[in-house]
Amino acid sequence: MISPDDLFAQSSSQKRRRGVILSSQGWQRLQAAEQLSAARDNGGNHYTLEQLSDRTGISTKTLTKVRRRLTPIDSPTLVIYFQAFGLSLEEDDFIRQEPDQNTGQAVLTGLLQAPLKGQLPLDSPFYLYRPPAEKLFLREIFQPGALIRIRASRQFGKTSLIAKGLSQGQEYGYRTAVVSLQLADSQVLGSLNQFLQWLCVMVSRSLGLPHRLDEFWHPLFGSNYSCTDYFESYLLSTSESPLLLVLDEVNVLFSHQDLATDFFGMLRAWYEHARHSTGTSEIWQRLRLVIVYSTEVFLPLNIHQSPFNVGLVIELPAFTQEQVEELAIRYGLKPPEDYAQKLINIVGGNPYLTQLALFHLSQKLVNLDQLLANITTPENIFHSHLRQQLGYLEQHPHLKAAMEQVVISPQGIELHPSKAFKLQGVGLIRFHNQFAIPSCHLYQKYFSQVLK
Structure with a gap:
């Protein structure tokens, strides 16, 4: 000392x-x-x-x-x-x-040797608070039976925000579990019964508990009942400490309508169990459920069976020019206002692309004029990200065709909601007066060239 x-x-x-x-x-x-x-x-x-x-x-x-x-x-x-x-x-x-x-x-x-990617370390100097998201999230996890929905496009900081909530919960003795539905393969998603058993096992493992499916699974009563009983009689009853459960990438289920309808209906029922004065409400109040997804929900769910119209919703927006200016200061770039204005024009406040650009600018590996130069070549600092986005479109030809229409329409274009939400979910488009336009100049220029 x-x-x-x-x-x-x-x-x-x-x-x-x-x-x-x-x-x-x-x-x-x-x-x-x-x-x-x-x-x-x-x-x-x-x-x-x-x-x-x-x-x-x-x-x-x-x-x-x-x-x-x-x-x-x-x-x-x-x-x-x-x-x-x-x-x-x-x-x-x-x-x-x-x-x-x-x-x-x-x-x-001595602080940053490579561009930031994925979850930032807790209290990283390069983490930007986006009020009121953090305040709302950290406050809500202490509410009995809370249901929190976090929505933002891919690579917009959802994971870093969740990490703060998990850390806060652990400080107060919460049990925590994170399950990414991206880990569920096609076999798991093939039936509701298989999926719910997988979920129960994943949460059990996260909590360091042995799974007890044989004891609590009752085929005659159905999968939703069995899963609910597993949580109520085992996972939530094992300890009086609250369970902070994060279900990440739940949008994976949006393309499995029958499974999603039953599963989301069950989550809504859990939320209602905690709110009603019944014999089990105290147990369900121990659950603090966080649902994380990247696209708008376009499933035809019954309003009384949907978890997407209850609880607290937190949407993470793109960085503002003032926030990019603050980041530029942290990266040691001067004058920060010049960098912020130009970066907003280029990447539209996309958090990942902004951090990537600021890193290379601070290391003097590139200057502002070079960010949009040779955009389709491997030498461009955004090349890997752009190729990933293009790969996503090539896997979904109907979305690729929709993006082609977006980039050739100067005033924007109306898209079918399901296509629009999916393109927005990966950050490729935003809406202006209800018309879809590229979310930043970088995407406009790149996809105008590669989707000719």
């Missing part, structure tokens, strides 16, 4: 020629402590800079420098900041830097 006196002596001996910047480890420790404190002492609301200043005695201007991790600050300041949240500053929590750095490039060298 490093004391304020030790660090003050070090900084004084250097005549303030050097400063320190939070390392990745230090940032993650500090943000985790802040989140836990906010949940306990601030009603679950993130601390404002003014509140942090009151708590630490550090000015808001200095706090901003600490949190942006671009400008070196006096080392005793970090000690005070950490101590305000019950932490001791360790050697690995900071990096010594010259104070005259014009950008954060030297800082990032």
Whole structure:
């Protein structure tokens, strides 16, 4: 542990020629402590800079420098900041830097060695909060019998948001399980009985429990009843701790209408069990169910049997220009407003594409003018992503034909809802005045060339 006196002596001996910047480890420790404190002492609301200043005695201007991790600050300041949240500053929590750095490039060298992809580490400095999504999600998981629906296009940050909820739940002693329906193969999806048994086994494994299908499965009563009994009499009754269950990629079921109708009807029944004053409602209130999907629901579900019109829905939008500007600052790019404006025009706020571009720009591997150059060649930084999107269209010829119509229609085009929702689900289109248009200039240019 490093004391304020030790660090003050070090900084004084250097005549303030050097400063320190939070390392990745230090940032993650500090943000985790802040989140836990906010949940306990601030009603679950993130601390404002003014509140942090009151708590630490550090000015808001200095706090901003600490949190942006671009400008070196006096080392005793970090000690005070950490101590305000019950932490001791360790050697690995900071990096010594010259104070005259014009950008954060030297800082990032030790923090990010490759473009970000998939789930971001908890409290990553490159994670952007998109209010009110995080606040709503973290608050709702503490509601008995909660049902939360998270919808966003592919690679829009759903997994990173879920990770925060899981971490928060685990802090409070929740049992957690995540089941991605993408893991269900064609055999599993071949019948409702097979699928529900697979689900029960997957959740049991996630909780470290042996499956007991032989004991709780009653063929005479039907698959939905057996699955419900398995959860009620076994998974939820094993412990009084709430179970936070995340069902990811449930849109996989949208193309299996009969299975989906029965399954989603069962989920709605679970939600109703927790709400009604019955003998089992207390048990079902232990379940906090999170349903994650990437497309609009186009199944003809009965309004009273659908889980998609109850509970809390959270939609993750694309980044705004202000949010991209904030990310540009974190990547050490100046002037950040210029990068933000141009990137919004190119990738339309797509979170993954924005992070990919900012990484390459910060490493000086490419400049803004080169992002749209040679767009169909392997040298383009978006090539792998674009080929993946093209591969998806080639697997679904009816969607490929629809995308062809979108890119040749300057004012947009009306599409059949099922096609529109699927294209929107993978992020290829957005809607303007109810007409489908490419979601960004990158897609417009690329697909105009490859779908001729």
